[in-house]
Amino acid sequence: MSGIDAIGGTPVVRLSSADGAEVWVKLEAANPTGSYKDRMALAMIEAAERDGRLQPGQPVVEYTGGSTGSSLAFVCAVKGYPLRIVSSDAFAIEKIRTMRAFGAQVELIPSPDGITPELIPAMMRRAGEIAAQTGAFWTDQFNNTDMIEGYRRLGEELLEQLPGPPAIAAFCSYVGTAGCFLGVSRALRTRLPALQRVAVEPAESAVLSGGSPGTHRIEGGGIGSWPPQLHPEDLDEVVAVPQDDAFARARGAARADGIFSGPSTGANLVAAAGIARRLGAGHRVVTLQVDSGLKYLAGSLYD
Ligand SMILES: Cc1ncc(COP(=O)(O)O)c(C=O)c1O
Known part of the structure; x- marks a missing residue:
């Protein structure tokens, strides 16, 4: 046995603060280095x-x-x-x-x-x-397409943990390489063909939304071009989140929900809240806590 055997099998929790549809968050900070990576x-x-x-x-x-x-x-x-x-x-x-x-x-x-x-x-x-x-x-x-496969299990865990009803209606995730977005949404779609796949990006570099590349501080994505593995048919919608909203939501999630994480998780939670309001009660939205807030204590996020 080694630390490697502790990868995966992470918990999923429901946000009590959400309006409209249920919002569930898979706590990937529970992985050994504190990240779904x-x-x-x-x-x-x-x-x-x-x-x-x-x-x-x-x-x-x-x-x-x-x-x-x-x-x-x-x-x-x-x-x-x-x-x-x-x-x-x-x-x-x-x-x-x-x-x-x-x-x-x-x-x-x-x-x-x-x-x-x-x-x-x-x-x-x-x-x-x-x-x-x-x-x-x-x-x-x-x-590297192997990294997409690496996230298949995350999607399968969600299917096991959240069998419904209600079934998972939408999945949203901040996109860097798009490995996580693709691996999880493909695994979910094997059982949920109508799943809405929502990619999340920084509003300051909203390239997936058709905007221009720009400079931002939401680490892990918004790379200024389409990641090579991601194609328009892989997603149903893009939500562009302003970096200040992502930062504020990350701080709010620590205090209101006990979910201690970084800016990309903040962006995921902002996007999930918008989808939940739109879908309304009786539906279920899933997103990810990408990583632990411990990775961001020295920067401006929690200053
Ligand atoms: C903090 C953080 N959030 C989100 C992402 C996006 O994940 P992916 O590369 O699977 O799209 C990354 C990837 O580097 C990351 O480091």
């Missing part, structure tokens, strides 16, 4: 082990805002793979320190204004260089 990190590494892309002791490299990196650092530590990470000071220092705590070598690209449209491409280029120079296995999360 543990699921995809394990899936990417184990798929590469199975088909030989990753050999025993081979280095691994990734670009990450820090959540994927923390989860990869945890999985690679347990499995004995040295890990190189490309990240930025635009992301929470707690995540950078977590990666280092698990033994990863972390390189930061400065981005003092926040998550700019240039940042992710710059991080990607640097990770590609490291892979080419060192022979490291590049997990390449935005282009």
Whole structure:
């Protein structure tokens, strides 16, 4: 047994503060590094082990805002793979320190204004260089379909935990790579073909809604372009949440609901509340607590 065996099987709770439809939140902070990314990190590494892309002791490299990196650092530590990470000071220092705590070598690209449209491409280029120079296995999360599979179980858990009635009518989730959104909505749709799949993004960089890329502070998404795995037919609606609303809701959720999390969870909760008001009583909306508020204590969110 190791920490890896504790991934998944997270609780789901109903918000008492919601108007209209029921709002249920899957508490993914209960994963070992406090984030749903543990699921995809394990899936990417184990798929590469199975088909030989990753050999025993081979280095691994990734670009990450820090959540994927923390989860990869945890999985690679347990499995004995040295890990190189490309990240930025635009992301929470707690995540950078977590990666280092698990033994990863972390390189930061400065981005003092926040998550700019240039940042992710710059991080990607640097990770590609490291892979080419060192022979490291590049997990390449935005282009890796194994990570979508890693979230299938999350969707299956929701079906087991919330069989209904009422059946789950809508699922909403903040989109970065879109791995979680796709993996969960596909698993839910196997039993709920009418499920409304609602992608959530920052209003300041509302590219999925047809807007322009922009700078924002909702870590984990709003990358300034469509993520390569996501296509218009994969979603039914997009909700763009202003970053101030996401931050305020994250703070409110800690106090009103005891759900202690980060800005992307705040965005999920804002979107879920809007869907719940529209659907009305007798329906059920599901969203995710992406990660723990402990990852954001040093930044402005809880200052
Ligand atoms: C804090 C946070 N929220 C949301 C997301 C979005 O998840 P996904 O990449 O599965 O779309 C991420 C992904 O990095 C994240 O780190």
